[in-house]
Amino acid sequence: MDEHRLFYWFQALENAGGYKLRQGVSKTHEVWIGLDGAAPQHDRPLMAACPPSWYANSKVFGDFAIADAKREVVKEYDAKVAATLEGYLQNRERNREYGALNFGDWWGERVINWGNIEYDTQHAFFLQFARSGDFRFFQAGEEAERHNRDVDTVHAHANDYRVGAVYSHCMGHVGDYYAKSPLPGPHQGSPRGGFSVSHTWCEGHCDHYFLTGDRRSLETARKIADRYGVYGTTNFDFTNCRVPGWHLILTMGVYRATGDPFYLNAARIIVERVLERQTEEAALGSAGGGWRRRMVPGHCLCEPAHYGNAGFMVGVLLTGLRWYHQETNDPRVARSIHLGARYLIKDLWMPAVNGFRYTTCPRSSSGPWSNLLLFDGIGYAYQLTGDQELAQVLMAGTDAAIKSMSGMGKSFTMYIRVAPHVLDLLAKLREDPVLPLTQLNVETPAPLSGSTTVKFDASGTRWPKGGTGRLTWDFGDGATAVGEKVEHTYARGGKYRVILTAEGGGGKATAEAMINLPPKELEAVARGRATVVEAEGFSGQGGGNVRIVPDRVAASGPIITGWHMEIGHWLEWKATVPEAGRYRLLLKYCSDSPNPRRELRVDGQIPADSCKEIAFPRTGGFSVGKDDWAYLTVGGEEKPLLLDLTAGEHTIRMTNLGDGLALDWLALIREK
Incomplete structure (x- = not known):
């Protein structure tokens, strides 16, 4: 296990020995010389930094919510992010994520791949630093930046086409140290190295430049965006949502950093094809608005495969479109974002878990783990339109989204790379709800008791404008009740869909819970x-x-x-x-x-x-x-x-x- 994780680069070659390094890999070193006789921490020199309010007002990082312990949602989010940072650092120790080529990256994607900072880990950390002032996040972000900038990115190559390419997650960061994975079965290690714009990021490079003035980071971002802006837009076509989504995100990130119209034009080419390919009408068992396609294995294993999409891919595309719309104010893009957001809630939202299905396939798993990724686009659509169906999903999914955050590098990055941009909206919707904000708590019988009596409590429901309302329960077996706290005994074990309807304060909202009761034989x-x-x-x-x-x-x-x-x-x-x-x-x-x-x-x-x-x-x-x-x-x-x-x-x-x-x-x- 240690060799392919830690020592892959130390291999005997024909007629030689020692290091085996991929063409294009680089490593940046800094030497600090102090002449005043003091002994500062040379690896952690003092850095000039602005207060979070200055960063927020500059708009360099986009709109974001400043850390504020007085705001309930913001406080909960920051506490969870701090805890997940600890988990991230503990994983570093557990996995021994050290060494000149490894340090700054995280390990464990597809069991034994290095992640190559998937979803732009440094960008996620830099955003949290900008909004909190917590230097731990800057430090972690700079470590990730220096790895991804130097090791994962091709800076020079005999083939000019490869310059500016970035390796996707694989064994040994750049791949091809091994002919095959040492683990059996699919999706357990990727021995080959490859490039894809769907696994390429630039925002973190630009962030590092903004925060430090390190021009190598900006040059790396431009090198990447130039490659994909030239080769990636020639005869551009739409394949799946995350390809144009990540392409837009990296391109608009570099455009915001430079103001170079080349990048905005590249983004325009992408957007035109995205708008052309959006499937606005419902068909083939899938809602409209979601760039419908027949899903591939991994997104649907049914025969025949379902039509629809993977929610995270649509979410990525909506984020890319958001950045483009904020620069251009193109009304067609605003409409597209709204259609895409409504697709997500119509096709993939699962009220019983306050989260989304992974894909349109009814057999796909569901949960709140992708909420924050999708809420970026959904929240922006709500701000553009005031669509209350979107507001209900945002309100219902906030708590579950925060609780689901984990310290694994890929998951950690997915959450906090976009959450700061929608966090203020999520906080406002709790502080001043536009619809009843239901709080549904369920107390199920003790395990192995065989009991089928369940207690329900919605007394924590918040009403708009400080009013009150009526709470109605549908227990999923034909029985109903009214009230804040109710109890119900089911005739037999099984799964039941419970629906709570809250009406009052000029609005109406629903919440759901799935009750899974064991067989009565357990009595x-x-x-x-x-x-x-x-x-x-x-x-x-x-x-x-x-x-x-x-x-x-x-x-x-x-x-x-x-x-x-x-x-x-x-x-x-x-x-x-x-x-x-x-x-x-x-x-x-x-x-x-x-x-x-x-x-x-x-x-x-x-x-x-x-x-x-x-x-x-x-x-x-x-x-x-x-x-x-x-x-x-x-x-x-x-x-x-x-x-x-x-x-x-x-x-x-x-x-x-x-x-x-x-x-x-x-x-x-x-x-x-």
Whole structure:
């Protein structure tokens, strides 16, 4: 593991040895000489910096909300960003992200790739520094800048076409140190290096120039934008949203830094084709406004594949269009942004999780992890139009978006590279809501209780203009209620969509929650007729290694995952039943894999033909940001497989036959 992460560059070559470096890689060094006899920290010299208000008023970084502990949303956001910075730095120590070629970048994209600062990590850090004055963010940003500027960018090459290109995330930053990934399976390491405008950024380079005056950063930005402004706009065509989106973002970033009309003209060429290709009308199962296309594998695995789009790609494009519109005020672009924003909420918004589906495909995972990325364009569309449907989504998704932020480099960057530009709007919508701001809290029964009684609380709902209103509940099983705090008992376990409607203050808003109740058979646990074994308490495994992870949504405790790498990877559990009898086996699992299958053995024997290959239906995720758990009764709920067990200890073994699943627990339930 260490070689391809840390020592890939130290390889014996034909008739030589030592370093193996890619043509075009560079490294900038600074030497500080003090003549006053003092001993300052030469690697952290004093730097002249302005207060955040000056940076905000300059508009150099665009509009952003200054850090303000008196504003609720801003305070919550900054606290989370500070915590995720700690996570980012802890990952650096854990992954040993050091060395002349590595330092400043983050590791772990596609398991073993270097990220090549995907989504412009330095830009994200510099923005946070500008709005907070916290020097830790400048320091982290400069570290990322110097890496990306020197190592990932081609500054010189025998082939002029390569000059200004930037390597996408791969093994060894520039790739081609290895013929193939050392890990099995797809999406686990990218050994080849390559270039794409969809993985290229310039805003961070410009930010560093603005903050330090370092002309090498600006020259790097221009070199990149020149390459893509020439080669990338010749016979330009639309492929998918993130290609013109990132192209616009980098081009407009350099235009704002230089005022050179060459870059604005390059952006105009891109925008004209983007407007031409926008699909305004709904068709083929997808809403209008979203640049519809038949989705590729990875965005949809159905046969035939669905039409639609990936939300993050549309979000990136809306950000690019926002920057262009702010410079040109082109009304066609304003309309396009509004159509695109409405597409996102009509096709991808999932109220039950206060987040978005990954793609239009109904089987794709959903959660709030992309909210802030998409809110940049949606928020700008709201500011242009006052569309209250957009406001409701912004209000509903703010808390979940902030809570979902993580310290992994790619995720961290995705959140904070655009959030400062919409943060002021999100704060204002909470401080002075234009619609009822619902607060829906759900108290579900204790795990393994078998109870189906749920408590609901919306007493924290905020009303426009300081008024009051009416709260109506639809519990998803035909029953309804009115009031701030209500309780409901469901007839059976299962998944229920609960809708809260708030009317008052001249407005109306809804909120949703998905309730996932376990089967009532689990009442047998409290009555002493069931044995539950936690999945992480396995007694043995062979042919691979699962991971034990905490903090999955709605889990009883730690769970096991990563059970997909090796076919034949088996796990065993010891289960003790108090008395002899006939038992059904119930499993709590989740999966976003297309076809998880496992073999089941009890005490070394396959108890029935159906246990030779048990299929686990896809649940839509691994319960990272939402409750994706499902309950599978071996043999089926109608005619479950009944195991004749003697009193005492028994061994349950499950073997991987394909695809991944996460497992929370196994339960042996004795028949009455």
